[in-house]
Amino acid sequence: MADITIPPKDSFRLSMLIYDTRYRSLTIQVVFMFLLMAGATWLVNNTIYNLHVLGKDFSYSFLWSRAGYDINQRFIAYNSDSTHGRAMLVGLLNTLFIAFISCVAATVLGVIAGVLRLSKNWVVAKLMAIYVESFRNIPLLIWILVIFAVMTEAAPAPNAFRGANPSAHMWFFDTIAVTNRGVYFPEPLFFRSLGNIDLGIFLVSTDLLAIIAVMVLSILGYKRLQRSAETVQNATGIRPVTWWKSALILIAPIVILLVALGFHLGYPELKGFNFRGGVHARNSLIALWVALSVYTGAFIAEIVRAGIQAISRGQTEAALALGLKPGQTTNLVVLPQALRVIIPPMISEYLNITKNTSLAIAVGYMDLRATLGGITLNQTGRELEAMLLMMGIYLAISLIISSVMNFYNRSVKLKER
Amino acid sequence: MKKSVILGMAGAACLAAGMATAGTLDEVKQRGELNCGVTTGLAGFAAPDANGVWQGFDVDYCRAVAAAVLGDPTKVKFVPTTGQTRFTALASGEVDMLARNTTWTFSRDVDLKFTFVAINYYDGQGFMVPKALGVSSAKELDGATVCIQTGTTTELNLADYFKANNMKYDPVPIETNAEGQQQFLAGACDVYTTDRSGLAATRATFAKPDDYVVLPEVISKEPLGPLVRQGDDQWADVVRWVANSLVEAEDLGITSANIEELSKGTNNPEINRILGTDGGLGKMLGLDDAWAKRAIAANGNYGEIFAANLGESTPIGLARGLNALWTHGGLQYSPPFR
Numbered sequence: 001m002a003d004i005t006i007p008p009k010d011s012f013r014l015s016m017l018i019y020d021t022r023y024r025s026l027t028i029q030v031v032f033m034f035l036l037m038a039g040a041t042w043l044v045n046n047t048i049y050n051l052h053v054l055g056k057d058f059s060y061s062f063l064w065s066r067a068g069y070d071i072n073q074r075f076i077a078y079n080s081d082s083t084h085g086r087a088m089l090v091g092l093l094n095t096l097f098i099a100f101i102s103c104v105a106a107t108v109l110g111v112i113a114g115v116l117r118l119s120k121n122w123v124v125a126k127l128m129a130i131y132v133e134s135f136r137n138i139p140l141l142i143w144i145l146v147i148f149a150v151m152t153e154a155a156p157a158p159n160a161f162r163g164a165n166p167s168a169h170m171w172f173f174d175t176i177a178v179t180n181r182g183v184y185f186p187e188p189l190f191f192r193s194l195g196n197i198d199l200g201i202f203l204v205s206t207d208l209l210a211i212i213a214v215m216v217l218s219i220l221g222y223k224r225l226q227r228s229a230e231t232v233q234n235a236t237g238i239r240p241v242t243w244w245k246s247a248l249i250l251i252a253p254i255v256i257l258l259v260a261l262g263f264h265l266g267y268p269e270l271k272g273f274n275f276r277g278g279v280h281a282r283n284s285l286i287a288l289w290v291a292l293s294v295y296t297g298a299f300i301a302e303i304v305r306a307g308i309q310a311i312s313r314g315q316t317e318a319a320l321a322l323g324l325k326p327g328q329t330t331n332l333v334v335l336p337q338a339l340r341v342i343i344p345p346m347i348s349e350y351l352n353i354t355k356n357t358s359l360a361i362a363v364g365y366m367d368l369r370a371t372l373g374g375i376t377l378n379q380t381g382r383e384l385e386a387m388l389l390m391m392g393i394y395l396a397i398s399l400i401i402s403s404v405m406n407f408y409n410r411s412v413k414l415k416e417r
Numbered sequence: 418m419k420k421s422v423i424l425g426m427a428g429a430a431c432l433a434a435g436m437a438t439a440g441t442l443d444e445v446k447q448r449g450e451l452n453c454g455v456t457t458g459l460a461g462f463a464a465p466d467a468n469g470v471w472q473g474f475d476v477d478y479c480r481a482v483a484a485a486v487l488g489d490p491t492k493v494k495f496v497p498t499t500g501q502t503r504f505t506a507l508a509s510g511e512v513d514m515l516a517r518n519t520t521w522t523f524s525r526d527v528d529l530k531f532t533f534v535a536i537n538y539y540d541g542q543g544f545m546v547p548k549a550l551g552v553s554s555a556k557e558l559d560g561a562t563v564c565i566q567t568g569t570t571t572e573l574n575l576a577d578y579f580k581a582n583n584m585k586y587d588p589v590p591i592e593t594n595a596e597g598q599q600q601f602l603a604g605a606c607d608v609y610t611t612d613r614s615g616l617a618a619t620r621a622t623f624a625k626p627d628d629y630v631v632l633p634e635v636i637s638k639e640p641l642g643p644l645v646r647q648g649d650d651q652w653a654d655v656v657r658w659v660a661n662s663l664v665e666a667e668d669l670g671i672t673s674a675n676i677e678e679l680s681k682g683t684n685n686p687e688i689n690r691i692l693g694t695d696g697g698l699g700k701m702l703g704l705d706d707a708w709a710k711r712a713i714a715a716n717g718n719y720g721e722i723f724a725a726n727l728g729e730s731t732p733i734g735l736a737r738g739l740n741a742l743w744t745h746g747g748l749q750y751s752p753p754f755r
């Protein structure tokens with residue numbers, strides 16, 4: 001039996017902190033922690049000191065003072081008399097809006113392109129490959145600028161729609177106007193509107209709430225109908241005819257509500273310098289949205305393709321051999337497994353989109369960076385405060401997105417028993 | 418109380434950082450180069466010419482300071498700044514001074530902690546529109562799309578003006594003058610608004626300047642001038658008196674043509690003092706006696722600088738107006754050199 005000498009307890013020497021592997025990692029961690037804290041302290045002290053030298057203090061009171069500037073795109077009431085805090089909120093909502101619509105569009109584009117890239121049709125597959133490679137490999141900023149430039153330089157000015165013989169025309173039976181200042185769409189209006197509910201910070205349209213409520217109820221009713229049909233089918237073997245009941249439940253209530261509210265469309269009309277009425281999607285919004293969507297869509301396409309290819313062909317063949325239809329094979333066999341591979345990298349893409357919205361600076365889209373981190377910062381001279389707050393907000397948005405997505409990821413994960 | 422203890426500790430801990438805020442004058446001398454914040458490009462005020470050499474009214478102020486402090490008007494590093502980045506650049510020490518069409522306002526002076534040392538151009542905000550719009554007054558601009566540079570007094574004045582006149586507008590925020598020009602020419606906005614001098618300068622670079630008009634309304638006071646960080650009075654004095662010397666030189670009839678002659682000595686004691694023939698003033702500033710002579714010799718007196726960059730013989734074609742000497746009914750006036 002080999003001799004194992006156990007070192008006596010009392011023989012601890014200082015040098016063992018470095019040479020003894022039992023202590024070494026602890027020593028390194030303690031030293032590193034100490035250095036890190038010293039570094040952080042130095043940074044904070046240095047900042048406080050230098051602010052002091054400049055005669056500045058650290059305060060967020062500017063958030064409650066009058067902003068004095070106007071913002072073109074606002075989802076909540078705002079004017080130049082509102083506070084900097086509210087300007088920040090307007091910017092934040094603009095950021096969230098562009099991030100949301102870009103995530104949706106990028107996902108749709110990405111899934112289509114990813115699936116089509118695996119298509120057996122050579123032309124389609126190659127076209128998708130070209131899309132992916134060209135958009136992925138050119139910087140996003142350039143796409144934003146190119147689309148913005150095309151929109152402003154190529155589209156007609158509102159003036160061109162004027163007169164007896166205008167050189168430009170509206171689209172789709174005079175409902176949509178594409179101008180070099182953006183696109184004007186018809187807007188939903190109500191003759192007998194229910195008004196708004198004041199939530200203190202912003203107003204919520206009661207009409208919208210009513211529409212959402214009715215739609216949710218319809219869908220619940222529809223589900224119930226399907227379930228009872230299933231029960232009948234299980235009991236008797238014959239599925240009762242439900243399509244007209246489904247249609248009735250899904251469509252009738254919403255139509256009745258819309259008629260009751262006096263729903264109609266407000267069309268954009270050329271008045272004075274610009275089109276008035278309708279929804280105005282500015283060039284900055286469109287350029288940012290299109291660029292973010294097609295650029296990130298290219299990455300998502302690759303993720304989707306990888307996810308589908310990760311499921312071995314054998315499974316598809318086995319499913320088909322068992323008599324599943326191709327649609328069922330995709331829905332029941334391939335997709336549930338592919339999603340497992342697809343979702344984690346998708347979270348990163350959504351986070352990328354959200355952070356990339358700050359490229360709005362290139363086209364003057366009034367996002368959080370442009371309001372809080374731009375005009376407010378500049379007019380109040382509160383660089384440090386504004387930057388820290390902005391970083392905090394972006395961090396919070398990102399953490400919320402990733403926790404929601406992680407939650408979804410857990411719910412679609414393969415449940416192993 | 419607690420705050421001051423922290424500040425004291427921080428102060429002790431950061432001696433090294435403290436050294437960095439030693440006098441700007443010494444720093445510039447040591448560096449041998451003046452860092453001067455200018456626009457990203459506005460013809461007549463500050464823009465690089467075909468050879469990449471910066472030219473313009475504000476640029477000449479940077480050069481005059483460099484000449485006075487370093488003895489060489491070419492020892493300037495021009496740092497282009499946008500409306501949004503200029504104050505951070507100055508506050509952080511990236512530039513020693515700003516000469517960038519910057520309006521002297523209460524909050525910039527008091528809250529943002531800067532010191533405006535002179536007003537080298539008395540201006541006001543105006544509007545430029547294409548002639549084809551058929552607009553003759555700013556009061557007719559209700560509903561217009563307006564291009565504005567962000568981070569400026571311009572956007573605040575604009576909001577106030579439209580509100581006061583009960584009109585609406587759609588602001589298109591832009592970062593630089595070049596961007597604004599491009600958007601305006603493409604018709605993405607009906608109106609371009611900024612300081613009237615800036616409008617004239619921008620219009621002068623258009624292919625067809627005559628297709629555009631500057632509306633008669635002047636909606637604000639925009640006293641433009643060079644500025645430095647607050648708290649370094651010596652440096653503020655240097656830049657202030659260089660600026661004053663240019664105006665005083667015009668007042669006294671000192672030009673780049675006769676400055677050599679006059680500096681040999683005259684029977685006007687004021688000229689002798691400013692040009693350093695009678696010594697003394699330079700030392701008080703921490704400079705040598707010929708400081709103002711070099712500053713004036715760099716690009717001439719105020720009138721010469723104005724005429725060469727903005728005056729009626731240039732494409733920009735601005736009249737002196739408010740910027741004439743006080744003796745000619747204008748506002749340009751220098752305190753005495755004594």
Ligand SMILES: N[C@@H](CCC(=O)N[C@@H](CS)C(=O)NCC(=O)O)C(=O)O
Binds near residue numbers: 455571593595611
């Ligand atoms: N005087 C105003 C506006 C100054 C300003 O930004 N002017 C524009 C046009 S006159 C400019 O200099 N632009 C040059 C650039 O874009 O760098 C202020 O100080 O806020």
